[in-house]
Structure formats: structure tokens, C-alpha cells
Amino acid sequence: MKNxxxxxxxxxxxxxxxxxxxxxxxxxxxxxxxTEQKDKVLAYIKSxxxxxxxxxxxxxxxxxxxxxxxxxxxxxxADNGGPKTxxxxxxxxxxxxxxxxxxxxASITSMAAEINAAIAQWNxxxxxxxxxxxxxxxxxxxxxxVDNTIGASTCGQAYLSTSNGKAGSVVWINQALIQNNxxxxxxxxxxxxxxxxxxxxxxxxxxxxxxxxxxxxDASSLMNGGQCGSGATVLSAKDKQATAALYPL
Numbered sequence: 001m002k003n004x005x006x007x008x009x010x011x012x013x014x015x016x017x018x019x020x021x022x023x024x025x026x027x028x029x030x031x032x033x034x035t036e037q038k039d040k041v042l043a044y045i046k047s048x049x050x051x052x053x054x055x056x057x058x059x060x061x062x063x064x065x066x067x068x069x070x071x072x073x074x075x076x077x078a079d080n081g082g083p084k085t086x087x088x089x090x091x092x093x094x095x096x097x098x099x100x101x102x103x104x105x106a107s108i109t110s111m112a113a114e115i116n117a118a119i120a121q122w123n124x125x126x127x128x129x130x131x132x133x134x135x136x137x138x139x140x141x142x143x144x145x146v147d148n149t150i151g152a153s154t155c156g157q158a159y160l161s162t163s164n165g166k167a168g169s170v171v172w173i174n175q176a177l178i179q180n181n182x183x184x185x186x187x188x189x190x191x192x193x194x195x196x197x198x199x200x201x202x203x204x205x206x207x208x209x210x211x212x213x214x215x216x217x218d219a220s221s222l223m224n225g226g227q228c229g230s231g232a233t234v235l236s237a238k239d240k241q242a243t244a245a246l247y248p249l
Contacts (some may be wrong), residue, residue: 037073044076063150065205065225067157068196069170075163089199089246091209095165096141097198097247098129103136105145108173111190114183115144118190121235122198127244130198142197144190147172155228158193160201168197177228184233188222191235195223199246202226203238211242 045055045064056063062070094100104115119132132142150157155178159168171193178186202225203218218224220236235243 034072040076041070041072041074045070063157065202066151066154067193067225068201069157069159069168071159089209089211089242090160090201092161092163092199093165093246094161094167094198096167098131100130100132100142100167100198101135101137101140102132102142102144103140104134105143107146108144108175111173111175111186114187114190117183117187118194121187121191122194122243125235125240125243127249128240128247129249130243130247132194141167142169142171142194144171144173144193146175148174148176150174152177153228155189156193158196160196161199171197181229185229185231188231188233189228192222192231195239200242211245214238214242214245 041062042055045062046052050064054065060072062072064070102115102119104112108115116134119134122130122132147157150172151174154174156171156173158171161168171190173190173193178189181189200223202223203221204224204226216238218236218238220232221239222232222235223239224231
């Protein structure tokens with residue numbers, strides 16, 4: 001009888017081992033698809049003119065040029081046209097641009113004044129229908145929250161607008177890094193990251209797509225990258241022209 005129990009126990013152990021191995025190697029085709037998708041997105045980012053040094057892999061996302069976030073499962077355009085000579089936006093416009101709901105996470109309520117000031121800047125752009133609206137409800141387009149782990153010199157990060165017409169879904173603010181900046185500079189960080197959520201990229205890059213009729217660089221642009229804590233604190237004339245061009249009334 002003891003031998004019988006030992007045999008049953010051994011059979012059970014082998015069954016568990018076989019099951020575990022099966023789960024670990026389950027459907028390798030899925031892994032191939034994930035790898036293929038990841039490589040496709042990476043190739044797309046590089047096709048816009050970004051270098052390996054500007055692209056950082058972080059979990060299920062790529063961080064591009066410090067603060068622009070792209071999901072590895074994003075839908076890659078069939079024809080992106082390759083790199084352009086000047087840059088302003090990523091080609092994807094927000095469908096509900098006149099009612100973009102923003103929810104303030106509990107982690108960042110202490111910066112409510114800065115968030116309000118940033119939203120006021122975008123909402124005041126002449127001849128543009130862009131309107132960010134604060135909400136406390138469960139339905140929202142953008143969640144703004146604190147993340148003090150995004151980088152020692154990165155003030156904030158945000159998802160870019162997507163190919164299905166949605167605003168970038170999350171804005172992360174490195175509150176620990178910017179808390180000693182001036183009110184204007186803290187507001188600048190938030191305003192800049194909101195710009196990414198509605199398709200704007202860094203004006204001082206040399207990649208991607210011109211805003212029609214408003215090409216070229218702009219030293220006064222609030223959307224210039226690499227100016228954490230030192231950049232323009234208000235949207236420039238060209239920033240406003242570009243916003244009105246993409247989101248006209």
C-alpha cells in the first residue's frame with residue numbers, strides 16, 4: 001500500500017511538472033507576435049528620425065526623447081512617409097478636441113493651481129476648439145498623476161495622441177524634481193505634457209510632420225524639448241498658430 005501511495009505521489013509530481021512546463025512554453029506563436037509587434041513599433045519610431053539613443057524601453061512602453069510615451073502595442077500606420085525636415089506633431093488628431101476630460105489623481109491635487117493654469121493656456125488659444133475640461137467622474141480621457149521615478153532630469157512624461165483619435169491617456173509629473181521650480185515653470189511642465197496628449201511633439205526636433213503652414217523651429221516655443229525647468233512658460237505665437245491650424249473652430 002505504501003508503494004502504491006508513493007507511485008501516485010510521483011505521478012502527481014510529474015503531472016505538475018509537465019503542466020508547469022506547458023504553461024511556460026504555451027503557444028510560442030504569441031511571443032513571436034509580441035516580438036514582431038514590438039519591433040514594428042520600434043522601427044516606426046526610428047522611421048520618424050529618432051535614434052537609438054533617444055528611445056528607451058520601459059515595460060510595455062517606449063519613452064522617446066525623454067518625455068513622449070508610445071505603447072508597444074500601438075497601431076502602426078501603413079505608410080508613415082518617412083522622416084520630414086521639420087517637426088511639430090505626430091499626425092494623429094484628437095476627435096473630441098472640444099471636450100477633453102482631465103482627471104486629477106489624488107497624488108497631484110497639491111498642484112491643482114498649476115494644472116488649472118496649464119489648462120487655461122490651451123483653452124485660451126484663439127481660433128482653436130481645443131478645450132480641456134476637469135472632471136471628477138469615472139469617465140475621462142486623460143489622467144494626470146505624480147511619478148517621481150521617471151528620471152532624474154525628466155520633469156514629466158505623457159502619452160502622445162493615438163491613431164484612433166483619442167488623447168494621450170496619461171500625464172506623469174515628476175513632482176519631486178519640479179517642486180522647487182517657480183510656479184510658472186511648474187505650470188510650463190504641465191502645459192508642455194498636455195501638448196503631447198493632443199499630438200504636439202518637440203518643436204526643436206527635426207523629425208515627423210509639419211503643422212500645415214506653421215513649419216520650422218521656434219526658440220520661444222513652449223513645446224521645445226530638453227528645457228526642463230528653464231523653457232518658455234507661455235505658448236508662443238507659433239504654438240498658438242499651430243494649435244489653431246490643427247484644431248480650427
